[in-house]
Amino acid sequence: MRPNNFADRLCAAVLDKGSRVCVGLDPNLARLPQFLLEDHPPPQAVERFCCAIIDAVAEHCVAVKPQAAYFEALQQEASPTLWAVMRHARQTGLLVILDGKRNDIGSTADAYARAYLRDDAPVDAITVNPYLGSDGVIPFVKTAAAEARGLFVLVKTSNPSSGELQDLRLSDSGKLVYEQMADLVAGWGDELIGEYGYSSVGAVVGATYPRQLAELRARMPQTPFLVPGYGAQGATAQDVAAAFDERGLGAIVNSSRGIIFAYQTRDLPPTEFAQAAQAATVEMKNQINSAIEQNAG
Amino acid sequence: MRPNNFADRLCAAVLDKGSRVCVGLDPNLARLPQFLLEDHPPPQAVERFCCAIIDAVAEHCVAVKPQAAYFEALQQEASPTLWAVMRHARQTGLLVILDGKRNDIGSTADAYARAYLRDDAPVDAITVNPYLGSDGVIPFVKTAAAEARGLFVLVKTSNPSSGELQDLRLSDSGKLVYEQMADLVAGWGDELIGEYGYSSVGAVVGATYPRQLAELRARMPQTPFLVPGYGAQGATAQDVAAAFDERGLGAIVNSSRGIIFAYQTRDLPPTEFAQAAQAATVEMKNQINSAIEQNAG
Numbered sequence: 001m002r003p004n005n006f007a008d009r010l011c012a013a014v015l016d017k018g019s020r021v022c023v024g025l026d027p028n029l030a031r032l033p034q035f036l037l038e039d040h041p042p043p044q045a046v047e048r049f050c051c052a053i054i055d056a057v058a059e060h061c062v063a064v065k066p067q068a069a070y071f072e073a074l075q076q077e078a079s080p081t082l083w084a085v086m087r088h089a090r091q092t093g094l095l096v097i098l099d100g101k102r103n104d105i106g107s108t109a110d111a112y113a114r115a116y117l118r119d120d121a122p123v124d125a126i127t128v129n130p131y132l133g134s135d136g137v138i139p140f141v142k143t144a145a146a147e148a149r150g151l152f153v154l155v156k157t158s159n160p161s162s163g164e165l166q167d168l169r170l171s172d173s174g175k176l177v178y179e180q181m182a183d184l185v186a187g188w189g190d191e192l193i194g195e196y197g198y199s200s201v202g203a204v205v206g207a208t209y210p211r212q213l214a215e216l217r218a219r220m221p222q223t224p225f226l227v228p229g230y231g232a233q234g235a236t237a238q239d240v241a242a243a244f245d246e247r248g249l250g251a252i253v254n255s256s257r258g259i260i261f262a263y264q265t266r267d268l269p270p271t272e273f274a275q276a277a278q279a280a281t282v283e284m285k286n287q288i289n290s291a292i293e294q295n296a297g
Numbered sequence: 298m299r300p301n302n303f304a305d306r307l308c309a310a311v312l313d314k315g316s317r318v319c320v321g322l323d324p325n326l327a328r329l330p331q332f333l334l335e336d337h338p339p340p341q342a343v344e345r346f347c348c349a350i351i352d353a354v355a356e357h358c359v360a361v362k363p364q365a366a367y368f369e370a371l372q373q374e375a376s377p378t379l380w381a382v383m384r385h386a387r388q389t390g391l392l393v394i395l396d397g398k399r400n401d402i403g404s405t406a407d408a409y410a411r412a413y414l415r416d417d418a419p420v421d422a423i424t425v426n427p428y429l430g431s432d433g434v435i436p437f438v439k440t441a442a443a444e445a446r447g448l449f450v451l452v453k454t455s456n457p458s459s460g461e462l463q464d465l466r467l468s469d470s471g472k473l474v475y476e477q478m479a480d481l482v483a484g485w486g487d488e489l490i491g492e493y494g495y496s497s498v499g500a501v502v503g504a505t506y507p508r509q510l511a512e513l514r515a516r517m518p519q520t521p522f523l524v525p526g527y528g529a530q531g532a533t534a535q536d537v538a539a540a541f542d543e544r545g546l547g548a549i550v551n552s553s554r555g556i557i558f559a560y561q562t563r564d565l566p567p568t569e570f571a572q573a574a575q576a577a578t579v580e581m582k583n584q585i586n587s588a589i590e591q592n593a594g
Contacts, residue, residue, distance in 0.1 A: 028404060069401055069408035075418065076380035083373035101400050103426055104366055105456040107325060111366035121372065129400055131428045132454050133461030154428055159402040161430030168477065171468035180465070 006125055006150030007224055011196035011249050013062040013095060019285045020248070020292075021061040022097065022226065023277070024256025025050050025085065027070045031261050033270035043077035046070075049273070050085040053260050054092055056274035057281045063095035063124070065226075065254055083122070090122040097226065101154065103129040103136045113143035117151075125150035127204060127226070130181055134188070141188050141201055150200040153185045156216065158206025158229030178212070179219065186220040196249060198224045205243070207235030207253065214242035217250065225251040230284070231258025237284075237291035248292050255284055303422055303447030304521055308493035308546050310359040310392060316582045317545065317589075318358040319394065319523065320574070321553025322347050322382065324367045328558050330567035340374035343367075346570070347382040350557055351389055353571035354578040360392035360421070362523075362551055380419070387419040394523065398451065400426040400433045410440035414448075422447035424501060424523070427478055431485070438485050438498055447497040450482045453513065455503025455526030475509070476516065483517040493546060495521045502540070504532030504550065511539035514547065522548040527581070528555025534581075534588035545589050552581055 014020055027046040029037070036045040054064060066089075071082040089096050102112045116123040117140070128140050128151050140151045156166055156178040166178040173180065182203065189201030199222050205213050207229035217225070225243050229235045230253050243251035258265070262280035263273040311317055324343040326334070333342040351361060363386075368379040386393050399409045413420040414437070425437050425448050437448045453463055453475040463475040470477065479500065486498030496519050502510050504526035514522070522540050526532040527550050540548035555562070559577035560570040 026405065028408065067401075067405055067408075069399070069405045069412070072376070072412040073408045074376075075412060076377050078376035078412070079369070079371075080373050080376070099401075101426070102366070103398050103400075104364075104396075105454070108323065108364055108366045111325065111364075111370045115366070115369040115372060115375070129398070129426050129428050131426050131451055131462060132456055133458030133463070135456040135458040157402070157429050159429055159432040161402075161432040164430030164481070165428060165474070165477070166430070168474075169468045171466045171471075174468075177462070177465075177474070180462070184461070 004148045005192070005194040006144065006148060006200040007192070007198040008194035008196055009124065010062065010095060010150070010224060010252070011194070011198060014249060014252070017060070017062055018289065019061055020244070020252050020288050021281055021285045022063040022065050022252045022254040023053065023057050023061045023259050023281060024099070024254045025053065025064055025066040026256040026260065029073065031264065033263070033273050035270055043074050043081045046074060047081050047084050051088045052274040053277050054089050054094065056278040057259070058092040058094055060278065060281045060285050061094070062252055063097050064089045065097045065099045067256065068098060068100040086122040095124040096122055097152065098123045098126045101127050101129045103132055105132055105135040106139070109136055109139035110143070113140045117143045117147050117149040119147055123149070125152060125202070127152045127154065129154050130184065134184070137188055141192070144200050145192055150202060152202040152204050152226040153181070153188070155181045155185060155203040156205050156209060156212050158208040158233055162206065182216055182220050186223055189223055193222055198222055198250065202226055204228065207240045208233055210235070210239040210242060213240070217243055227251050227253045231255040237287040240288060241291040241295040244292050246296060253288055259284070301445045302489070302491040303441065303445060303497040304489070304495040305491035305493055306421065307359065307392060307447070307521060307549070308491070308495060311546060311549070314357070314359055315586065316358055317541070317549050317585050318578055318582050319360040319362050319549045319551040320350065320354050320358045320556050320578060321396070321551045322350065322361055322363040323553040323557065326370065328561065330560070330570050332567055340371050340378045343371065344378050344381050348385045349571040350574050351386050351391065353575040354556070355389040355391055357575065357578045357582050358391070359549055360394050361386045362394045362396045364553065365395060365397040383419040392421040393419055394449065395420045395423045398424050398426045400429055402429055402432040403436070406433055406436035407440070410437045414440045414444050414446040416444055420446070422449060422499070424449045424451065426451050427481065431481070434485055438489070441497050442489055447499060449499040449501050449523040450478070450485070452478045452482060452500040453502050453506060453509050455505045455530055459503065479513055479517050483520055486520055490519055495519055495547065499523055501525065504537045505530055507532070507536040507539060510537070514540055524548050524550045528552040534584040537585060538588040538592040541589050543593060550585055556581070
């Protein structure tokens with residue numbers, strides 16, 4: 001029986017597997033192994049690639065994060081391919097976090113939430129962009145509550161230009177924009193706190209800004225973090241250690257390109273892409289676990 | 298021959314048709330005519346509903362705006378249905394503005410941009426959420442430039458809670474958040490200004506905040522506006538008149554529910570949904586044109 005709360009399922013999976021790794025599925029056609037693209041049309045190549053990665057990493061990570069953009073790049077074939085991959089991931093017991101950064105208001109936000117978070121959808125949580133304020137987030141929170149699913153709201157993103165808006169200081173409160181968002185996110189999650197002390201309303205906080213990551217960990221102690229920016233974007237295990245509490249809970253760290261295209265960086269034959277992804281996942285799992293132990297010690 | 302610039306195609310269509318109306322395609326299954334849902338499975342019901350609306354309104358509006366969320370509510374059937382509807386709209390000569398509020402960074406933003414804005418896609422422009430800063434917008438601008446397409450970046454949205462973030466004042470510049478975004482959007486569009494003086498990088502500015510709409514019109518004189526909030530959300534033709542220049546250019550006004558579900562508000566039989574949508578579109582077109590004339594006179 002799985003606990004009836006996304007945050008609890010996430011925490012239980014982390015403790016059970018001894019892993020804080022989320023594998024990002026960014027099936028960029030330009031980087032897919034050539035033999036797959038020669039043998040199959042693009043949608044089938046993407047599906048086979050992602051499913052083979054999933055099978056190879058399932059034991060060593062807690063979640064996969066399909067990036068909607070690379071599926072939408074398949075145009076009219078986008079959703080059948082995305083759903084097939086998500087179904088396969090869920091069948092292996094992995095949590096599925098759809099990275100769509102969706103955002104809209106009222107009944108439209110409801111439509112997104114019901115599309116992905118309702119009972120018959122193979123998605124455990126979705127990423128949400130908060131530019132529209134509560135109207136754009138509450139419908140996801142309500143559906144998450146009703147269906148035991150979760151969401152991760154963008155707070156401080158990992159990209160170089162994230163500060164153009166997020167790091168600006170507000171004159172009334174003296175807070176930075178991302179701090180204001182952090183406080184809103186913590187408030188939205190108040191009602192959805194599970195047995196491990198974490199909410200099913202999480203935050204996206206980039207590993208590439210370790211100081212802000214540590215500050216936000218202290219600022220929103222009941223909010224689980226989805227931490228992008230590891231590996232290809234430059235962040236290390238030391239950079240992410242501050243995202244975790246003394247139990248090693250409170251965050252999962254995502255790597256996409258660094259894992260799924262490890263066959264390229266490790267100069268392995270394309271046919272070994274899945275084994276390379278598995279090796280990269282095990283390595284990342286161990287590096288993060290060591291950094292957390294050092295941090296605690 | 299269509300001008301090789303989205304903003305010019307938009308302005309030419311407005312002058313040619315004498316209409317500033319964009320019809321929002323929000324095919325919420327809960328409000329679709331019952332007979333369609335009895336005769337067809339949901340994806341086919343949505344496609345038939347949208348295509349019939351498109352045929353009925355094509356002469357009286359310049360664009361349709363499919364709302365991605367209601368198509369994604371069809372789950373694995375989402376993208377085939379969305380693409381069929383968009384293709385049909387483009388075949389009737391309408392501009393297609395995909396309301397996806399997409400946002401991501403670097404190669405991922407690129408994947409979204411190429412999915413929808415490249416030459417073989419039946420999309421003229423897409424809506425984009427700017428929370429991630431330039432990294433999340435520039436890839437769309439570049440693809441729009443290369444493929445003669447456009448984008449509309451969220452600046453001041455029409456919903457009640459839009460002020461929670463967008464109306465906060467920044468301490469360094471003294472600007473409000475949405476003013477800061479407006480200045481960024483105008484800058485991103487600088488290189489894409491067409492023959493009518495408008496850029497292919499537009500802004501979403503809600504009709505429900507008419508004072509801010511007028512201020513933003515003055516602040517970003519070369520940015521075309523996509524103006525939501527008309528009708529069902531409460532804004533009137535007088536509220537939107539300030540979005541237009543003396544030629545009646547500079548904006549298109551969207552109505553979704555007020556048009557596509559006009560058969561319900563007008564108490565017409567469901568089988569007359571397309572005629573009701575046509576009548577609502579003609580009415581809206583005339584109301585906006587009158588308000589612009591009064592404003593100029």
